[in-house]
Amino acid sequence: MNTSQNKVCQNCKNEFHIEPEDFEFYAKIKVPPPTFCPDCRLQRRMAWRNERSLYKRTCDLCKGSVVSIYSPDKPHIVYCDNCFHGDGWDPLSYGMDVDFSRPFLDQYRELQLKVPRLYAFVFNNVNSEYVNGAAFNKNCYLIFVSDHNEESMYSYSIFNCKNMLDSLNCSESELCYESVTCKKCYRVYYSQDCNDSQNLYFCKNCVNCHDCVGSVNLRNAQYVIFNKQYSKDEYFKALKELGLESRNSLAELKSKARNSWPRFISKYIHGLQNKDVVGDYIFNSKNVVRGFDSELLEDSRYINFGNKAKDCYDGYVVVDNCELSYEVTSAIALQNVKASYCVWHDFNVQYSDTCENSNNLFGCVSLRKKEYCILNKQYTKEEYERLLPKIIDHMNAIPFKDAKGRIYKYGEFFPVELSPFAYNETAAQEHFARDGQMAKDAGFLWRAQDVKNQKAEISPAELPDTIAGIGDDIAGKSIGCEHEGKCNEQCSLAFRITPDELEFYKKMNIPVPMLCQNCHVCRRKKRQRFVYKRARAFP
C-alpha cells in the first residue's frame, strides 16, 4: 500500500496512523497491520515484564528458597535456576495437540499454567540476591536491568558502575546519588544528562565539568553556581553556605534548579550520531521512528530500550542483534521472531514465552534447543510446515476474545490477561501509572499489595535534617514513608535502611530519605518518553 491510513485503536479508541513504510514492513514479515495504537501496544508489551517486584518463595521442584519475580500466590509452576536448567524435567512432556474447535491462545494459556517457568532473570551475580534482569554484579542490592556493577543499590539500568545509589540509566560512574542518564561521572548528585564530570549537584547537560551546582549546558567548567562563575575560594565558601547536607536546603535547591531548566536551550532530542531518527535518548542510529533509550538501531520503529536491532518494529528491551522481529519483549539475538516474550537466540519463533536457542516454534513455553514444536509438542519439519498456515487461519477464524471484548487475531501480541504478572508488578505501571480501578477497567490484572505488618518505629517527621543527627541504630528500624500510602506509587508505607546504605549516606554526607523505595522510584522514573512535532524557534 503506498498511502498512509488512519485507524481507530481497538483498545483506547483513539485514531492512529499507519504509514506506507509500515505497510511494507508488515507485508515483509507477513502480519496484518496492528489494531492497537502504538501506545496501547507498548503498554501491552510492558505489562508482560516484571522488572522490580520481587518475592521470597520456594522452588516448586527442589523446594529451596528463592527471590523470584513470581509471588507465592501465582498459579504458575516456578523453578529455581538449577532446577530449570537441569535434567530433572522435560518441557516436551507437557505438549498438547492443537484443538481447532477453540481459540489457539486459550490453549496457549492452558500450557502456560502447566509448564514450569524460570524464577527470575539473573546470571552470574555474586552476593546480590535481590536483583532482576541483572548479570555480572557483585555485592549489589535491589538493582534492576543492570549489568557489571559493584556495591550499588536501588538503581535501574546502570552498567559498569560502582557505589551508586538511587540512580537511573547511568554507566561507567562511581559514587553518584539520584542521578539520571550520566556517563563517566564521579560524585555527581541530583543531576541529569552529564558526562565526564565530578562533584556536581543539581546540574543538567554538563560535560567535562567539576565542582558546579545548579548549572545547565556547561562545557569544561569549574566552580560555577547557577551558571555564575566563582573563583575557587569563593566557590567553596558559597558551597558551605548552601548547606548541601541539609534536607531542607536540598529541597530548596532542587526546586530552584528544576525551575531554572526551562530557561535554557535544549537540543531537540537527546542523541548523537543519528541519521533520520525520531525519538529521544537515541544514539548511533539510522532511519528510526519512535526509538527511545536505544542505540545502534537501523530501519526500526517503536523500540524502547533497544541495542543493535535492524528491521524491527514494536520491541521493549531488544538487544544483541535482533532482526526482522515484531512485537517482542525481553528479546536477545533474534531472527524473524513475532509476538513473543523472553526469547533469546531464536529464529522463526512465534507466540512463545521463555524459549532459548531454538527455532521454528509456535505457542511454546520454556523450551531450550528445540525446533519444530507447537504447544510444546514435537513435530517433523514437514508436519510443522503443514500445520503452521492452518493454525494462522484458525487464529483468524476463531480468534481469542478477552474479557473486555478485544479480539486478538494472528499478528497481535499476547493479550494482557495472559500476562503472568499484574499490571502494578510490571514496567507498564512505571511508565503509564494507573490505580487499581483504572487498571481493572482497562482489562489488566491487578495485585493487591501485601499487607505489611510493619508499623513504623520512626515517623518521617522525626528524621533529623542532616545525617549528623543519625545514630547507627537506625539501620534495620522501620521508617514511615512520607507519602503514607496516599499516592499512586505502590507505597509500602514503611521502609528500612540497610547498614550498607547508611554507610553510603554517611560517607556522602546525605540526609536519610523520607520515602519508601517504590515512591522514590516512581518519582524518579516518571519518564514516559514523548516526541513532539514543533515549529522551529527561529526562522
Ligand SMILES: [Zn+2]
Ligand atoms: Zn490505543
Ligand SMILES: [Zn+2]
Ligand atoms: Zn529448585
Ligand SMILES: [Zn+2]
Ligand atoms: Zn511510599
Ligand SMILES: [Zn+2]
Ligand atoms: Zn508515594
